[in-house]
Amino acid sequence: MxxxxxxxxxxxxxxxxxxxxxxxxxxxxxxxxxxxxxxxxAQAAVVDLQVEAAIVDLAGGLEALEMAEKLKEAxxxxxxxxxxxxxxxxxxxxxxxxxxLAPPLHPAQAAMRLETLVRxxxxxxxxxxxxxxxxxxxxxxxxxxxxxxxxxxxAIGEPxxxxxxxxxxxxxxxxxxxxxxxxxxxxxxxxxxxFDAVVLWxxxxxxxxxxxxxxxxxxxxxxxxxxxxxxRKDSYVTASEAYHRGVTDVASPETPESETARRVVELAxxxxxxxxxxxxxxxxxxxxxxxxxxxxxxxxxxxxxLARLAQASKIRNRPLSVCVLKVADQPDLAAAKAGGWLxxxxxxxxxxxxxxxxxEDTAARLGPDIxxxxxxxxxxxxxRAAGERIAAVIGCTAFEAGAGKPPFVVEFDVGVAEVGPGxxxxxxxxxxxxxxxARKAS
Numbered sequence: 001m002x003x004x005x006x007x008x009x010x011x012x013x014x015x016x017x018x019x020x021x022x023x024x025x026x027x028x029x030x031x032x033x034x035x036x037x038x039x040x041x042a043q044a045a046v047v048d049l050q051v052e053a054a055i056v057d058l059a060g061g062l063e064a065l066e067m068a069e070k071l072k073e074a075x076x077x078x079x080x081x082x083x084x085x086x087x088x089x090x091x092x093x094x095x096x097x098x099x100x101l102a103p104p105l106h107p108a109q110a111a112m113r114l115e116t117l118v119r120x121x122x123x124x125x126x127x128x129x130x131x132x133x134x135x136x137x138x139x140x141x142x143x144x145x146x147x148x149x150x151x152x153x154x155a156i157g158e159p160x161x162x163x164x165x166x167x168x169x170x171x172x173x174x175x176x177x178x179x180x181x182x183x184x185x186x187x188x189x190x191x192x193x194x195f196d197a198v199v200l201w202x203x204x205x206x207x208x209x210x211x212x213x214x215x216x217x218x219x220x221x222x223x224x225x226x227x228x229x230x231x232r233k234d235s236y237v238t239a240s241e242a243y244h245r246g247v248t249d250v251a252s253p254e255t256p257e258s259e260t261a262r263r264v265v266e267l268a269x270x271x272x273x274x275x276x277x278x279x280x281x282x283x284x285x286x287x288x289x290x291x292x293x294x295x296x297x298x299x300x301x302x303x304x305x306l307a308r309l310a311q312a313s314k315i316r317n318r319p320l321s322v323c324v325l326k327v328a329d330q331p332d333l334a335a336a337k338a339g340g341w342l343x344x345x346x347x348x349x350x351x352x353x354x355x356x357x358x359x360e361d362t363a364a365r366l367g368p369d370i371x372x373x374x375x376x377x378x379x380x381x382x383x384r385a386a387g388e389r390i391a392a393v394i395g396c397t398a399f400e401a402g403a404g405k406p407p408f409v410v411e412f413d414v415g416v417a418e419v420g421p422g423x424x425x426x427x428x429x430x431x432x433x434x435x436x437x438a439r440k441a442s
Contacts, residue, residue, distance in 0.1 A: 007034040013057035025107025058086030068096030078316035081117035088262040108243035123360040151268040157201025162253040169261035196268035217246035226267035294350025302364035310425035321383035327369035380418035
């Protein structure tokens with residue numbers, strides 16, 4: 001089991017001009033921080049603490065530019081996302097930085113990007129482990145070819161001169177622009193094709209742009225799509241409000257279009273990488289090793305992969321939790337069981353579980369009506385929240401019970417356990433299952 005969490009993020013900066021307000025804001029948002037003034041202090045933090053990500057102020061000069069690779073090396077084999085604060089520059093990717101954000105960096109903006117980058121890092125680790133688990137069974141997980149095409153950017157808003165200038169600057173940076181003047185047209189485009197980033201022009205009505213950003217975050221397919229809000233400095237909407245409504249970055253017409261375009265391209269690059277990792281993991285469903293009815297891991301494949309996950313979590317100093325979801329024995333479910341309607345619903349239930357978990361989580365069918373989840377980099381509390389959320393969503397779904405009979409609903413008994421120090425993953429799974437069955441008896 002991982003050591004007690006004392007900090008999630010290390011901020012590397014020469015002084016507190018940037019690090020102080022950012023650290024204070026991130027602490028309030030649940031991203032506990034530790035600050036470091038130089039390379040050695042930052043390396044010590046990522047080695048000794050359970051740090052999940054690093055933020056480096058490029059104002060630190062050459063030492064800061066060389067920081068990403070050194071921190072990643074010190075943290076290995078755990079993957080460490082490193083965010084640079086400075087002017088976006090394609091060469092920073094070659095230096096090991098995962099994302100570059102232009103100052104000033106709002107804490108809510110940083111928290112949103114950190115969450116995405118950390119989950120991507122965990123997903124990349126999970127892909128490595130699944131590749132090994134599948135290779136043991138003679139299957140190969142293919143790594144998708146990186147998309148080398150032009151970044152696709154959807155520009156939403158009225159055709160103001162500054163907005164058109166930004167579109168031209170994006171085109172000069174190799175992006176292909178599609179314009180949408182209304183929210184209706186924009187969502188038509190978003191549902192028809194994939195975009196790497198969205199640019200919103202707030203104009204005279206910033207609330208409409210914020211509503212579009214909020215709509216992206218409510219859609220499971222579009223949730224991760226980055227959105228930059230182009231907003232006038234005299235707007236009554238604050239940057240804080242924009243970030244809390246789902247905007248990824250904020251720029252103003254006073255910012256040079258070339259700089260704003262580089263920021264959009266940087267967000268698109270990070271999103272495309274994240275999408276590639278998700279697609280690689282989703283390729284496991286077509287491996288021929290999954291449960292035929294639900295598309296989830298089989299019992300034996302899950303057991304082997306869980307053991308590998310447990311070993312890796314100890315090496316990488318990350319928590320690992322398991323969750324068991326057992327169909328509850330409800331009195332009104334007896335008829336559905338007897339008539340075979342519950343068995344008919346299980347494939348749909350399993351498919352729903354597979355869609356409701358994060359891409360880096362492993363969902364399995366352990367028995368006719370028992371499911372399990374392995375949640376890497378997740379403590380017990382967060383795992384319980386995930387299991388209960390899945391149970392709540394499925395509990396709101398009505399399943400067919402036959403002609404002339406009312407539909408039935410399915411509830412779950414949920415059990416959770418975190419793999420403890422010196423404990424096997426199998427033992428933790430037994431503890432989670434015991435809790436689920438105890439809920440039945442209570």
